[in-house]
Amino acid sequence: QFSHCRYKEITRKEGIDTFFVYTWFSDNFTDSAPLPLWHDNVVSECFDTNGAVISRSYFPLIRKKPEIEERLHKKYQTHVEKNSPTETLSILMIGVDGMSKQNFERALPKTRKFLLEAMGAIELYKYNKLAFETFPNVLALLTGHTPEEFYKNWRYNRTGFVDQINDAFLWTDARNIGYRTGMMLDCYDITAFHYQKKGFKVSPVDYYQRQTVIASTRDKLMRGNNSNCVGDMPEVTQIHDYWxxxxxxxxxxxxxxxxxY
Structure with missing residues (x-):
C-alpha cells in the first residue's frame, strides 16, 4: 500500500566527471512538493507502508536561472549591436552513433521523408568519417579540427580532461554571443568525451545533465536487464523530453x- 514519496537532488561531484552525490532530501509528500530553482537534476521515489521503493523516476530539468540569463542577455545584446545579425536561429544537433547515411535511408525512411518534406531539411553529400571510433568524428564535427591537430598545436593530453580544448567547440562560440548551451548524452562511460578520457572537469555548457545520466545508468532497479530503458521509459524518450x-x-x-548537442 502506498505511503509517501520524496525526492533527492543529484549533484555532479565538483572536478570529477564520473561521480555524483545526493545533496538534498525533500520532506515526505503524497501529492506534490516545492522544487527550488537550483534543483535541476532530481530523482523521485515513492514508498509503501513497509518502506520499500515502489516507484522511482529521474528528472533532468531545464530551469531558467537568473545569473545565467543576465550574463547571456548582456552577451547577446553586445552581439546584436556589433554584428547586426539578420536572423537568430537556435541550434539542436542530434547525433546517432553507428548509423551511416545509407543505413538511415534504409532503416528510417519515414523519418527521412518527414525531415526533408515537412522540416525542409538539407542532406549533405560527399562527407565521410575520419576514423572508425566516435571521438575523431565528433571532434571534427564540433570543432573543425582533427585529434592530431589538438595533440600538436594545443598540446592536448588525450587521456586527460577535455577542458583543455573546450574553447574550440561550437558551444563555446555560441555561449560567447549569448546562446544558452546544453549537452545531453545517453551513456556515461563510452561517450566520445569519456571513453579512455576523463571528460570535463568543469561543466562545458550551461545545462549539463551528466549526473542524472550516471545515477540512472548505475541504478540496477531501474535498468534491470534492459540497458535501453530507464524503468518504463525508453532512454531516447528521456533525452527527447529534455530537448x-x-x-x-x-x-x-x-x-x-x-x-x-
Missing part, C-alpha cells in the same frame, strides 16, 4: 537562442 524542455524554455523568443 523539448529547452525548446519550450528558450525557443519561443529569438532573444534567448540556444545551442544544444
Amino acid at each position: 523539448l524542455q529547452m525548446a519550450r524554455a528558450f525557443g519561443k523568443d529569438k532573444s534567448t537562442p540556444f545551442f544544444a
